[in-house]
Amino acid sequence: MSMPNNEAIALCGSADLTNGGLAVPFDVVFGGQTCRAFAIRYQGQVHGYLNRCAHVAMEMDFQPNRFFDISGDWLICATHGALYQPQIGQCRSGPCRGGLIKITLSEGDGVVHWHTAHNLQPLEF
């Protein structure tokens, strides 16, 4: 493997993520499979997750890039209504067990990056 274990990959501009607003989608290779992922901002901080519900492994957004519920305080799965904490992805209610798979994000100089890990890689080779 020549891929560095933790590489920072530019994802979007800071202004593209607003508190409780639409997510920015991106694609990753997680455990060898191509998966959709998303970044959101909540209470000023950026957070990233695989777009894969912890109930059934399906994408969660019922409208493109819309993950927050009407309160703006929970991430909701459109299929059966599971709610997740935006900060850590932990399941709060609904049929989910455990939580979302978190992707490390960082932010600086007006740019948001996501970070690769041993089981999380970019699509490009």
Ligand code: FES
């Ligand atoms: S698939 Fe998400 S709550 Fe069932």
